[in-house]
Amino acid sequence: MENLAYNSNLFFVALMFLILVVLFSTFKILLEYQRGVIFMLGRFYKVKGPGLIIVIPFIQQMVRVDLRTVVMDVPTQDVISRDNVSVKVNAVIYFRVIDAQKAIINVEDFLQATSQLAQTTLRSVLGQHELDEMLANRDMLNTDIQSILDTRTDGWGIKVSNVEIKHVDLNETMVRAIARQAEAERTRRAKVIHASGEMEASAKLVEAAKTLAIEPNAILLRYLQTLTDIAGEKNSTILFPLPMELLKGVMGDGKTEKAIKPKQPKQPKQPKQKE
Incomplete structure (x- = not known):
């Protein structure tokens, strides 16, 4: 009797264990980002999830797939x-x-x-x-x-x-080559910018010269302004060129020529010859 009771208890424990295994294999829980690909007897059946799903043991197999990035x-x-x-x-x-x-x-x-x-x-x-x-x-x-x-x-x-x-x-060789290329490109841009600046400056100087040529006294005012700027540096000696055109603008063309032109001596009269 004791052996029979022991065997029945053992059978009951094994049965309960088998039931738990079957239940554990049957019910699956899939998270929100998971899907289960179900195969029935080796053939594709359907995609299940998320949540609680049922998989028939030994007949169906499931493969989990993560849908997250x-x-x-x-x-x-x-x-x-x-x-x-x-x-x-x-x-x-x-x-x-x-x-x-x-x-x-x-x-x-x-x-x-x-x-x-x-x-x-x-x-x-x-x-x-x-x-x-x-x-x-x-x-x-x-x-x-x-x-x-x-x-x-x-x-x-x-x-x-x-x-x-x-x-x-x-590699280091290519890095140095790229650095030299970048330096040459910067130098080229600097030269182009400098040439553009010289071109614009020359155009502005031509416009200024045309403006000064309209009124001769304007160049005199410009010379005086330059002289004032030089005198402010407290130099001991100042050499300031003064063109003759400036004198013509100040004194006038007719007066200047009259003052500079010398008088011609009178020629003596020759006696008349008698016939």
Whole structure:
């Protein structure tokens, strides 16, 4: 009797354990950002979740899929640009699963597949551009890479929302070459600006000369103003040129010529010859 009671108790414990296992396998709780892909006897049945779902043990199997945005760091890639410059580039991509069925059925590991595709696409796109475009037009390159990845991963039920190139590393030789190029560009701009300033100054001087030529006394006032500026510096000796045109403007042309012109001596009269 004791053995029979012991065996019945053991059977009851095993039965309760089996029931708990079945219940635990049957009822699943999926979070709001999770979906469950259900397979019945190896064939796709449906996508369930979120919340409490029922999975029939030994007949149905469930695969959990996270629908949150995944931030994936693309490893550093060696890229040769179109102008034959070797650079090291790394990036980061943002994507999420929008179709759990495709993400599980159409690709073995969508995370690994997306990572490898991002690496090859990064090398392919950047290899078609020159170094200056990589450094100056990152937004355009990010858009191109994002559109290519989004198109190719559409069959996997994945939406690539953004791609950002983080670093473009150059060797020291190329860094020095870029520095020399930037210095030469700054020098060229300085020379162009200086030449433009000289051209504008010459045009203004021509206009000023025309204005002073209208009234001769204006140049005298300008000379006096210049003399006042020089005298303010307390120099011991001042050599100030005074052109003759200035005297003509002050004294008048007729008076000046009359004062400077000498008198001609009178010629003696010759006697008349007798016939």
